[in-house]
Amino acid sequence: MARFAVRRIGQMLVVMFAVSVLTFLIFNVIPGGDPALRMAGKQPDPGQLKIIREEWGFDEPVYVQYEETMKKVFTADLVSYSTQQDVIQEIWRRAPRTFALALGAAILWMVFSIALGVFTAIRAGQFSDRFLTVLALIGISMPVFWIGALMNYYIGFKWGILPNGGYVPITEDPWEWFKHLLMPWAALSILFIGVYSRILRSNVLDTMNDDFVRTARAKGLPERQVFLKHVLRNSLIPIVTLWGLDFGAVLGGGAILTETVFDLQGVGQYAAESVDQLDVPPVLAITMFGAFFIVLLNTVVDILYAALDPRIRLN
């Protein structure tokens, strides 16, 4: 276990280092990437540019710039090139919003995926299965920016059932917090529910034909127990893996579209805004933030996987 932990932490450091270098380099080579040009305003004169470059260290070689920037990341001195905001502070402010979105949506999509997957598997081939299958496919095919916009317009604006966009901290008003997040949760979950329930359905159908399920029946177990302890338990393993990875991605700010459509001002939306401004410091910090969660959840998935399937060993 200790070896596993050490290896995973090492892995995490390597991934975060690689991701930061890549991000830094990409923003250095893309056209219009020169931050001094954008800082200097519309018609910069060369003297001004020179001063900015010297002041911010843009005249140094790339690796020195990288080193300086990374130092700032770890001392929390990182400042946005375009807004001069403290980046770490900003991520800190936005992270709870992203976490709230990720956690709620992950629970929602898992619960509904299991319910829908199990139901359609049991009803395989019948009308209700086909109907829900079509529904799931529609869910998979609907882009978040579209379904989100529709929800915002109808539920939020036209019918006024839920607030259309924005965020209220849970500490301020839990009920408002919940109401503001309901639509984002739903919009984000729809795609996942479609995908997960399809996978679970086919897993369940496969497992039902497994020999050990026949054994469970031959033992005279009640059908309910056969299903829950033998069929479902084995069918859920791949879903749990997938869930961990997707949860990690959303947690790390991956739900850019959902956050933006509903103006949650989470980390993902911050990423979108910063990329738009070609603002390297926040992009760099958010990328590392995301990488951290993805590697973290990968590790959690591995641990879960070993717990769920005794054939898997951590080392």
Added chain:
Amino acid sequence: MAPLLKVDDLHVSFATDDGLVRAVDGMTLSLEPGEIVAVVGESGSGKSVTALTVMGLTRGPNVSFGGSIEYKDEDLLNAPDERLRRVRGAEIAMIFQDPMTSLNPVMRVGDQIAEQVLAHEDVPKDEATERAVQMLDRVGIPRARDRASNYPHEFSGGMRQRVMIAMALSCDPSILIADEPSTALDVTIQAQILERLRELRHTANAGIILVTHDLGVVADIADRVLVMYAGRIVEQGTLDEVFYNPQHPYTWGLLGSITRLDIPPPPRLPSISGAPPSLAARPEGCHFRPRCPHEFDKCTEDPPLEPRAGDSRTHCDRCWLSPEDKQARRYVSEDQIGLEAKGAIA
């Protein structure tokens, strides 16, 4: 004494896209306590379906049944699902062919056994767990207490089959159905497993139905033998009757395809030419006719299962040939029973 199990004229048909598949087409079988009845036949002959049907495990929307299955004078074929569930595992237990896949990979073996005990008996959980340990010990698993908390992948194939047997015996069933219990195991382990079955017959006085295609196994432990072909019994009798005085050409073929160590090996191992008929469209009359070199006019008529050999009332077969003809034709060489390839004689 009334038989433990009486299967009478059992029919099992599956409705498929290719038409009605008559997997079992008039199967009759009886089993006494302490008796081992072997059901032999090649894949698709209906032997496993018969076994599963006795357990009620073939029930489904596309399956239709005929005939009767009586266990201790109780009709099982039409029993409600819940009643059948209570019989399964407690009264009639089954072990399956492939021990590698027949155990739940993510559950400790002790729990898998205890689960069965709990499903049938009103005992506390730790008592069921204790029983699991005892059962594992009884089937010869060393350090049973520790091993009970292992997962199936931590056992070898033979050990897993022992776990299956321990599980099957955990509720003290009066009938054990063993569906190719030793097929997936290597020969030394096979012998050990068969030894367990033999023991069980003596200690628990259980009736055992042994489904197999391995005549070596049959010769080893069976009291009576039923030979199935295309969903029907083509020959039945005691072990000696079927092995030493086989009446049906299909039985000859089966016996002929055993490798023997006591005679010089033939250049090619004999096999029965052709393939079994599709169960959805079988030939008129004798089903074995298309593969049989001894076919004659009469064979287009359906031969009933009757005592034809004249050696006993229980030795029955479905072949129109006269006993004398059978006597003469079943030897392919001196001392070797077998079946020529179709066309080789004519």
